[in-house]
Amino acid sequence: MASSRRVGSTTSRTRTLLLNSAQQLMLEHGYAAVTYRGLAARAGVAASLVQYYFPTLDDLFVALLRSGTDRILERFSEASQTEQPLRAVWEYASDRTATALLLEFMALANHRKAIQSEIGRGGERVRDAQLEAVSRQWTQYGLDERAVSPAGLLFMMNAIPRMLALEETFGTHTGHRDAVETIERFLDHIEPRRHEREEQDLGAD
Amino acid sequence: MASSRRVGSTTSRTRTLLLNSAQQLMLEHGYAAVTYRGLAARAGVAASLVQYYFPTLDDLFVALLRSGTDRILERFSEASQTEQPLRAVWEYASDRTATALLLEFMALANHRKAIQSEIGRGGERVRDAQLEAVSRQWTQYGLDERAVSPAGLLFMMNAIPRMLALEETFGTHTGHRDAVETIERFLDHIEPRRHEREEQDLGAD
DNA sequence: GTCTATACGGCGATAGAC
DNA sequence: GTCTATCGCCGTATAGAC
Numbered sequence: 001m002a003s004s005r006r007v008g009s010t011t012s013r014t015r016t017l018l019l020n021s022a023q024q025l026m027l028e029h030g031y032a033a034v035t036y037r038g039l040a041a042r043a044g045v046a047a048s049l050v051q052y053y054f055p056t057l058d059d060l061f062v063a064l065l066r067s068g069t070d071r072i073l074e075r076f077s078e079a080s081q082t083e084q085p086l087r088a089v090w091e092y093a094s095d096r097t098a099t100a101l102l103l104e105f106m107a108l109a110n111h112r113k114a115i116q117s118e119i120g121r122g123g124e125r126v127r128d129a130q131l132e133a134v135s136r137q138w139t140q141y142g143l144d145e146r147a148v149s150p151a152g153l154l155f156m157m158n159a160i161p162r163m164l165a166l167e168e169t170f171g172t173h174t175g176h177r178d179a180v181e182t183i184e185r186f187l188d189h190i191e192p193r194r195h196e197r198e199e200q201d202l203g204a205d
Numbered sequence: 206m207a208s209s210r211r212v213g214s215t216t217s218r219t220r221t222l223l224l225n226s227a228q229q230l231m232l233e234h235g236y237a238a239v240t241y242r243g244l245a246a247r248a249g250v251a252a253s254l255v256q257y258y259f260p261t262l263d264d265l266f267v268a269l270l271r272s273g274t275d276r277i278l279e280r281f282s283e284a285s286q287t288e289q290p291l292r293a294v295w296e297y298a299s300d301r302t303a304t305a306l307l308l309e310f311m312a313l314a315n316h317r318k319a320i321q322s323e324i325g326r327g328g329e330r331v332r333d334a335q336l337e338a339v340s341r342q343w344t345q346y347g348l349d350e351r352a353v354s355p356a357g358l359l360f361m362m363n364a365i366p367r368m369l370a371l372e373e374t375f376g377t378h379t380g381h382r383d384a385v386e387t388i389e390r391f392l393d394h395i396e397p398r399r400h401e402r403e404e405q406d407l408g409a410d
Numbered sequence: 411g412t413c414t415a416t417a418c419g420g421c422g423a424t425a426g427a428c
Numbered sequence: 429g430t431c432t433a434t435c436g437c438c439g440t441a442t443a444g445a446c
Contacts, residue, residue, distance in 0.1 A: 005441085008412070030316035032237070035438065048414055057439070100315065107312030109375045110305065111235035120376030127379040147390075152383025156365060159384075163364035170314045171325030174332040178357025179364075185352075210424085213429075240421065253431050262422070 008053040015053045017043050019064050026064075027097065031104045034060070058114050065105055065115065069122035072098075073129055080133030084191040086157060089130050090183070093158045099165035130154050141190040157183075213258035220258045222248050224269050231269075232302065236309045239265070263319050270310055270320065274327035277303075278334055285338030289396040291362060294335050295388070298363045304370035335359050346395040362388075 008015055021043040025033050034057065040047040054060035072092075079088040093099075109116040134150050143153075160183060164176055213220055226248040230238050239262065245252040259265035277297075284293040298304075314321040339355050348358075365388060369381055 006411080012412085014412085030312070033316075036440085037438075046414060048416095049412075051440075052411095052413065055440085103308075103312060103315060106371060106375070107235070107308060110308060111238075116375045123372060123375070123377035124379060127377065131379065148387045149380070149383040151380030152387050153380075155368075155380030155384045156361075156387075159365055159368035160361060163360075163368055166311060167328060170311070170321045170328070172328035172332065174329060174336065175354070175356030175358075175360030178354040179360045182353045182357050182361075211429085217429095219429095241423090242421075251431060254429085256423075257430070260423085 005055060006052070007055060012053065014043075014045065014049065018045075018050060018053060018060070019067060022060055022064055023068075023101070026104050027100060031061070031108050058112055061105070061108055061112075061115055062118050065118050065122060068101070069125065072126055076126065076129050076133075080129060080136075082133075083137060085130065085133035085137055086153075087187055087191050088133070089154060089157045090161060090187060094161040094165065096165050099162050100169065102162070103166060103169075127151075127154065127158070130158075137191075143190065210260055211257070212260060217258065219248075219250065219254070223250075223255055223258060223265070224272060227265055227269055228273075228306070231309050232305060236266070236313055263317055266310070266313055266317075266320055267323050270323050270327060273306070274330065277331055281331065281334050281338075285334060285341075287338075288342060290335065290338035290342060291358075291396050292392055293338070294359060294362045295366060295392060299366040299370065301370050304367050305374065307367070308371060308374075332356075332359065332363070335363075342396075348395065 018039060022034050022039055025039060025042060036047045036050045036057070039060075040050050043050075050060075054063065076088070076092065079085070079092070082088055105115065105119050109119045131151055131154055134154055138150050160179060164179065167173070168176065223244060227239050227244055230244060230247060241252045241255045241262070245255050248255075255265075259268065281293070281297065284290070284297070287293055310320065310324050314324045336356055336359055339359055343355050365384060369384065372378070373381065
């Protein structure tokens, strides 16, 4: 299986162009639209050149997944310095585009081992980075530890916005507004915004 | 688009066999494995016969989605008679097989309008049935209405187990056990099991 | 190292014969 | 109601040009 064939270098500008084009194709038309011929046309190269850099389409998907996870971890290592990591997680997981892309990869992962292990590893890496940031602030939240743990809370702060975005994609809205209000009220309570802290000091809502 | 072509009857036993085989194929190998030739081989018929009943593959997926939603609503109209509808929702949404199937359909829906509207309608119908059952018990929960609404709570009781199942499929586990414990403690509080109610009466945990 | 041309079997879909 | 023939896509392997 493509063991002795030559493969383009990882630093090639053409390769980066192909990865970007592939991501756009996935977002616009789904992973099934990422074909050698279609991707080549979109990027303005020959189909066989795409094959040169990615011998199989799984190779392309894994590379795309890895570069995306790396970018997320970079962005998060900055955000983790904040004193409001739960808000950072909430906003991160509320990203519609990222959720749409994640859905495509989850569907791919469901039946392709290479992608499955890549997305599993990536998920754990992101969650661990989040956990480290939240743990640093945990005692200041004043939550009952018997009620919820940092890891458990983090899971829910990821899962809820993700499912909100997914359901809204195909027109299910029941309970969405209410759920968002509940969570944001919770966030206002344990990670008060600056002006809200002032309002609290003044005894206002 | 297949407007004048003849189509097999909806009551055909062959048609039902094809729908069942298609669902198994989706679960085992993903929706991409549902091909005319593959499905025909699985069901022991000619590929062109599959096309006779389902002129396009989208027709097949929509029919499968609709029959599945109908079955769920039947099952739920029974369960809604219970005095513990939130537990029923929690268990319903925790079904691994159903979640795997839902992921396949969500990925399909993401870029196919016919499936998108079918899954959207189905989602609302299920959520409405759940809402009716929970509303009937709502006052007994003794929850602060400003904290969470029935619809908002229901969304979370669906979203959390669904995302648990999805993440576990590709090996992300961080926070899962803690989240489950938190929710089940919440359920024990507002929908106490019979023996737990006795324990509460006795002042035990 | 980068890129291209070509071939193979499988796919969804259509038109039409039995 | 059932099945065949056909079309233009697809992934992928290979052989080879710059």
